Amino acid sequence: MWLINSSIGRKVVMSVTGIALILFLTFHCCMNIVALFSGKAYNMICELLGANWYAVVATLGLAALAVIHIVFAFILTAQNRTARGQERYAVTEKPEKVEWASQNMLVLGIIILLGLLLHLFNFWYNMMFAEIVGFTSGHLPSDGFAFIIDTFGNPVYAVLYVIWIVAIWFHLTHGFWSAMQTLGISGKIWFNRWRVIGFVYVTLLMLGFLVVVLAFALKLAPSLYCYAGSCC
DSSP states (O other), X not given: OHHHHSHHHHHHHHHHHXXXXXXXXXXXXXXHHHHHHOHXXXXXXXXXXXXXXXXXXXXXXXXXXXXXXXXXXXXHHHHHHHHHGGGGGSOOOOOXXXXXXXXXXXXXXXXXXXXXXXXXXXXXXTXXXXXXXXXXXXXXXXOHHHHHHHHHTSHHHHHHHHHHHHXXXXXXXXXXXXXXXXXXXXXXXXXXXXXXXXXXXXXXXXXXXXXXXXXXXXXXXXXXXHHHHTOO
């Protein structure tokens, strides 16, 4: 099958799965922003997205997309390194108009993967998985707001999440327009437009995540005060 066996096919698969993951991040960001203003509303969403069959199926589908994207990324990287052969060891100047992110996608990918594993441990493991197997680790599995307070209130975790978000920003600002180009949506006219659209969209998206982390790390989130008084 050409989608698996050919280089172009693998890039198409990476592009489609990447766009799907960006859409998920958009939903996730909107959900996180809710936590800034209402702990109760955020926990209602967490309860809705708990260990229900549809949430579990969606999670498995999302996990499959992420695994496919990561595996194909490593395959393409290894393929490119093999194709370059000894040339990759030569000292050369950075090509003009080549983004830093495009030359360091493997490093960014590793940082993002490590951050993902940390995020899964802090939230998915303590929430959906805990509800499925029937154990608690200090908070009720549906009390996602409490996990946000504990996680981002930890300075070490807060710094690690900021690094993770920055890495994702670099990865997506390159990946967004690259996906459009691979799928043939980006022509001579739309190439620069997609780069601008991708830059603005991804920047706003990552700023949303960053604001949530910093608001809870610095204890500036309005919902913290309501949560303490049980008014939201």
